Amino acid sequence: MSRLRELLGSLSARIILACVLLEAVVLGLLVLSGAQLMDGALRTQAALRVEQSKPLLNAALAAPLAEEDIVTLQEILRESRSAQALSYLVLLDREGKPIASEGWNMSRRLPPVDTELRLDLADGFFDVEMPIELAGQSYGRLHFGIALQALRDTARQLVAQNVAIGTGAILGSLGLLVVVGRWLTRPLKRLTGAAQRIAEGSFDVRLRVSSRDEVGTLTRAFNTMAAAIAERMQALQEAHALQECYLAQSRAEHARLSALLSAMTIGILFVDEQDRIVYHNPALCRLLGIDADAELDGHAVQALAALAAVRGVSDDCFASGEGRVNTQELPLSDGTVLTRTAHPVCNEDGQPIGRLWILNDVTVERRTSQQLVYLAERDPLTGLYNRRSFQHELQRRLAHAGRQGTQVALLMFDLDEFKLVNDRFGHQAGDKVLIQIAAEVGALVRRSEFFARLGGDEFALICEPEGPEMLRALCQRVVQAVARLPVAFRGQSLRLTSSLGIALFPEHADNPEELVARADAAMYQAKEAGRNGWQVYDRERDVTDEKLARIGWNERLRRALDQDRFVPLFQGIYDARDGSLQHYELLLRLRDDADPARLITPGQFIAHAERSGLIREIDRWVLSRAVAALAAVPSLPAVAVNISGRSFEDPALPRHIDRELRRHGVAPHRLLVELTETAAVGDLRDAQRLIGQLHAMGCRVCLDDFGSGFASFAYLKHLPADVLKIDGLFVRNLARDRDDLVFVRAIVDVAKGLGKVTVAEMVEDEETLALLRSVGVDQVQGYHLGRPQELHACVVERMEEQT
Template sequence: MPRGLSLRSKLVILSLIVEVVMLTLLVVNSVRLSQDSLLNQAQVRYTELNTLFNAALAAPLAQRDYATLHEILAESEHQDGIVYAVLVDNSGLIVASSGWEKGRALPTSMAATKFSHARTDQFDTSTQIMLAGQKYGTLYYGVSTRFLSEARSHLVQQSILIAGVEILLSTLLLAGLGYWLTRHLASLTRASDAFAQGQLEIRLPMRSNDEVGALTHAFNSMADAIAGQIGALTASTAQLHEEQARLIALLHAMKLGILFADTDNRIIYYNPAFQHIWRLPPDLSLHGKSPAEAIAQTGCMLADPNQLVSLMTASADSPEEHPATEIRLSDGRLLTRLSHPVYDATKKFIGHLWMFEDVTQEQQTAQQLVYLAERDSLTGLFNRHRLHEEMEKLLAEAERTGTQGALLFFDLDEFKYINDTFGHYAGDATLIRIATELSTLIRRNEVLARLGGDEFALLIPQISDLKQAEDLAERVVQAIARLPLIFEEQHLHVTISLGIALYPQHGTTIEGLIAHADTAMYQAKACGKNTWQVYRPELDMGKEMVARLTWNERLSHAFEKNLFRLHFQGVYHTADRTLSHLEALVRMIDEEKPGELVMPALFIPIAEKSGKILELDRWVINEAVTVLARHLKLRALAINLSGRSLADPSLPGYIQDTLVRHGVDPRRLLIEITETSAIGDLLDAGRFIEALHLTGCATCLDDFGTGFSSFAYLKYLKVDTLKIDGLFIRDLPNDPDNQLFVKSIADVARGMGKITVAEFVEDEATLELLNRFGVDLVQGYFLDRPIADHPALRGEAPMEKSA
């Protein structure tokens, strides 16, 4: 049956086919039954005719009354459908006939006795004429069977007519019934087509509770479910497209070169950064190519052309993660390459993700950081940290090979005079000249370092004997003594005192060698300066060494007796001169002179050399946090920590624990470190500042501007506040150079989002200039002096200087 027909048509056609078949069978059967009935009636008539013919003809034939026989046969013709009749006697002579031509031979087969045996339109038969049991002749006659055919045809015609009418009526009835049954199915079909075309809101009304009604309900439920799923799918698709667009935008914005290749090692995706890194034309398509083919089209030349191709070819065949690989380009750039296998949700390997990054700048920065971390910022010589590393190598190598080494310690004899007389610039210039001169005297394997201030050290890894170290010491002393210096048109000469400590004779540890070299240096000073001295433990201690030991004892005594005190000085807003916060300054009670205080300039250097400064820093921290916990109205308090504490990794944790223990907000504590100590060990300073920020404390770079390249270090030291060195503030109104420098510091700090503080403000004119330059905060004797019982601790506003 054709697929294009509707269900209604199929139902009608199938019903009609069934009905036609059944009617056909019915008509055929009816005709057969009617035919059988007619044949039975004809057979009965045939039997009656034989009896009638025998009764009518037997007597005249026995009497040979031929006229009567002719008359009887003539009367019987055309009656009861008789076509002809021929009477033959026993001798075979025709004695009478009717409807039969003379001379015509009789039918050859006259043996039929049943009408069903008739093969033409007439029935030919014969019957014996019997009388009293004796045969007198045979009657041959033919009966027309046309009535049977006519009856059959009439019956068939009537049956066909009735069947046709019935089929027509059935067709109309079935069409109506089919329409009535399938009219809702048509609505379902139209609704389904409309739904398929996107009319998701279409629904059908419920008109019945039968199967069609159930189907309508199922359609509406299905439509609701599909519409909901399509809505969710549409929202999900929109979200997916949005996320995909965001991902593509993110990948396009990345500076990291991204390339994805499938399992056939063919490129599926790459971002603009990949093209930029490899200098590929923007209009060049890489899709479908292998990574090696893509790189082959680059405008960059590899320092090792086979490196990348071999790496990428090896990685393409293996779903394994490969470590970072450095790729050096001929133009000097350095790239890093990472390869990660990518798996789908079923853990099936689907390709490799390549990531390329131009790390040239980062490498240069790292090299610069390494340089800054191990170099003195002023002279470019190695710093204390690098000296310690080299000494560790020296001691390990000397212990392994049994060789000797030497450590030379020296400082300038009258460096304080140059600083006080000609200023810090002159002092810095002197140190730079000395470093330059000494660099020409040492060999490649010898290490020259500046330890801080005017202290230097020279490490000699291998010496054959003591004389080698003494000869080098003599050359160093003489070279410095001959060095000409001119400041403010005055010719100066500086001298040094140098001490020598040998390994392993004078010490087998870093601390031991440094201590004995430092002692030897003071022994040289005791010998009149401008000389050198090998460490000699038997020599009497000079006054300076005795003084140092005395101060060590005094510091230990101060810790035992709790003789340290905090004094407080206000830090004010420059614009309106209102109090911003206090700075805590440590003092020591002088037991030898009751009522007097020892200033930090006297005991801090000794504490730093002896290592007691770490204990003092922790005392200051604990005392300051206690003050903050006691005086809740105090906005903030600043404290100073030494450079030695920067290398103490446990100190930030100690600060945090102290703040938590006293319940003090970390934002109320400001930690100040000096610029010289910070840049002396840049890595430790950077880690220390970052750790303080994680704790929540603010940080300040004190004495800013004293370094040779102060601005450069702001990139690496993420402090919140810059405190300008008082050297630039003291005579600010009368020094145009200092004015320019201070204004520059204020401008740079403001651009970097940092707060500026000026110390040593001692007059109105200086304060006005600082306000005009945009310096945020000020402190100094002009505003108030450090005292133990500051008004701000009592919640009182300090006396403000009027503008």
């Protein structure tokens, strides 16, 4: 074993072994390459034989096949098989049915045609198919196979010959290497002895260079040791140059980092463990009002507080932290709000080496947040508290009064015949009147009283009366303030009046809902008494025709929901340029109980549904019917559904929509949800939440009746709708009122700038349609283009358009 280890450790044995391995690898590659070349040559030869056989077979079979001479065809197949050395032939007619075969059972299924000729095909045949044509006309196909066994045998024989030749070459070269190796390693033994003497300390040993082999190499290495030392010195100089290069790169990187920190708008400050300033960027000085040329590096961080004291920065703003991230808000004397965040800085071992301070100006964010809070609590048109704030305040005051045993008065009033102002002079005039009313009555309200707009022209005032006289005086001042208000539109002076109702807690109701209902009933009692006055809630007069009508409508709507008496109609929305259908809007109708052929419009029952709360169930019913229609008719591009403002605050509505879309397998982008602008602005926070959830599901959102609000444009950035539907008030008289055209053009310009689609409703004639096209409205809707119809009529119309 030791002898074998010593033999394998010698240089000659290693050379011989390496050469043998190299030759084995090279010869193996040659054999493999030869096998591949042989395989390619055999495949080429077989493919050539196939291509040569095709015209011969076509010429022999075309005429008999055209004459349907089966006997002749069978004889030709038999002769072709033996002449062309084919394994089998099957002749198929035009329909692909076998009519003659040779070497193949026609009851068996034909193998698939091979796209590539390979010797390793599983079935052992190269299956080919060719058309049989005569005079450019095809009469059938010929399916035949070529046996690959002969080609495989030839390839094996050639590989075996190459392996035998390679083995002989390796054995011959092995013998030659043994002889040459022993001859070459003799001088190496002499060099080994000289090397051992040098290892023992005889550095004066010199050997004559007598050859250029390994001995000569070792000798030259010994004689050129000094040169090697010089080369090592040169390597050290190169390493030093490389170090200088790295240093230059580090300095450039430092310069880039400094430029980045200097360009940032947030303040950056690094301090060490002793709270000395290591670095600060220009933004820090700008935010703190410090001279940009002030030398701060190396000074204590408290120097910043001293220099920034003029802006109201206190001494404790830059106090040392406790080794953890902490944030502090710094309100400055000029109203600016900064946030200061401290981050500990540690080295690779986790030891603290200082802190990083980041200062950021969040003044705009704070003001925006305050504005959103204001919008969530206030009515956007008048600036008064909205319905949500009113409900919270009423509940709070009733709870406090219940604990203290005091009285709370709720005053509710609206404007008499306010609808005539909107219908005659437009919604802008109505908005102006509401703003004036809010200002006049608001001037009469004391700090302890709560004044809110509930919606439309309905206002409410909560107070804690000191006695009946004070309450009567307040009511009289409110009614007189409305009556004295000067209102003039288009040169006409109007006199507005109001009706005010009063309900007292706990005399008339012991909870917020009933108190609002009693005050509302008192307001209608004031209208019955002649309007322009006020009434305290009277239980004896509460059962009025109005209330009975409401109760009747509530029962009627509940019965319509239970008995499925609502009728969905669909009206098309078309492209303003080419008239192509874009989507449908679902319009709700109620089938009359007395006359089933009569359909009641929403204007007669939606208000009752909103008061009773049934509007939420109706909205869900409409949404479910819209999704079912989209699922039933895939050709419908999309359907728009208008939901009430009372559904905004329903947290389960988005889940209902998502569940219906998933249940019916409808793509969310085919459902377009329309929100009335006034309702959305009146309940901004819930509207924003609903729009965000609809967008997250993939549904589109349309802002309906756009332009009816006083501050429509201002709220577009808070209501990210995809489509703006222009209020029909500005479209209906567009051809006769150029002021409306100016307003529509402004809406279109703003919508295009925000990337939103515009839809104009109530298009009743061709002249109005032409004007809408001229200002760039995207889509139109109205009786001029198509009336509302049931779903089956829409399907028929859609099919006719597609055909």
